[in-house]
Amino acid sequence: MSNYISSKIHIDGYVEVESCSGVTKNISLEDYISIVQRILGDSDTQGTQVSKVLPDNIHSITEDSSTVIVCIYKKETCRDITHTTWGTHTIAAPNVLLRIVLNKVVGEINAFSIGEINWYTSDLPRSSLPNVFPPGSIESERIWCLPMPNMFNSCKMCLGGNSIPPIIYGDWTVLNSLIEDTLWGSTFNNDLSIRGLKDNVGISNWLTILRTEHSEGRSFPYHLLR
Numbered sequence: 001m002s003n004y005i006s007s008k009i010h011i012d013g014y015v016e017v018e019s020c021s022g023v024t025k026n027i028s029l030e031d032y033i034s035i036v037q038r039i040l041g042d043s044d045t046q047g048t049q050v051s052k053v054l055p056d057n058i059h060s061i062t063e064d065s066s067t068v069i070v071c072i073y074k075k076e077t078c079r080d081i082t083h084t085t086w087g088t089h090t091i092a093a094p095n096v097l098l099r100i101v102l103n104k105v106v107g108e109i110n111a112f113s114i115g116e117i118n119w120y121t122s123d124l125p126r127s128s129l130p131n132v133f134p135p136g137s138i139e140s141e142r143i144w145c146l147p148m149p150n151m152f153n154s155c156k157m158c159l160g161g162n163s164i165p166p167i168i169y170g171d172w173t174v175l176n177s178l179i180e181d182t183l184w185g186s187t188f189n190n191d192l193s194i195r196g197l198k199d200n201v202g203i204s205n206w207l208t209i210l211r212t213e214h215s216e217g218r219s220f221p222y223h224l225l226r
Helices: 031-046 172-183 203-215
Strands: 005-007 014-019 024-028 058-063 067-074 079-085 087-092 094-104 112-121
Touching: 024 031, 067 172, 079 203, 087 203, 094 172
Parallel strands: none
Antiparallel strands: 005 014, 014 024, 058 067, 067 094, 079 087, 094 112
16 A cells, blocks of 8 residues: 655645545644654664663663653762862762753754753662652752762752763763763862752861761761751
8 A cells, every 4th residue: 555645835834735545634834844854854764773882870761752861870989089279088979860961963863962961969779769860959859969069059060171072972981971070080179069968067078077987987978968
């Protein structure tokens, strides 16, 4: 059986579409354009094998027609960090949860622009966390903004001189650099206060607490978060 549609574009701004069975229907010009774009998209990708190399510590990947949300869970024990006035020390580090929005680039196969990135921590095991991390902290559910310097109230990070590639393709391992380089490889400063703490102890005091926790063999003090 033939599988086609024929169409007539009317000057009044609608399209008369006729199916192969002879059924006709009037649709808006916008809907018609959407149908044509979908057909062209299917044609472009037909027979094309699309693959991705995923980053480490994937928690979940959720995809819709325009975006992909990548959630990463990195369990931490300790980290060396550098602060502009505090120097370099080893601290008890929190678990790092990342929510990364990738926007599909229209007209390109397997191309994504990096959108919103949110940084969190939680003392919950992965099995108790939501499949998709929320676009903001939920302290009542034990998901806090990452309590480290350089973080905004929105759980986004002040990147300073760090750069993130505007477009990524099939190799998503570049997202590993967000934790390894953008976060822990940064030089922290005093521009932003620590988010999520019960008491505002100040950045230097907070980092001293984390250094002491590590030196005395303890893990990150989640009980000090709100």
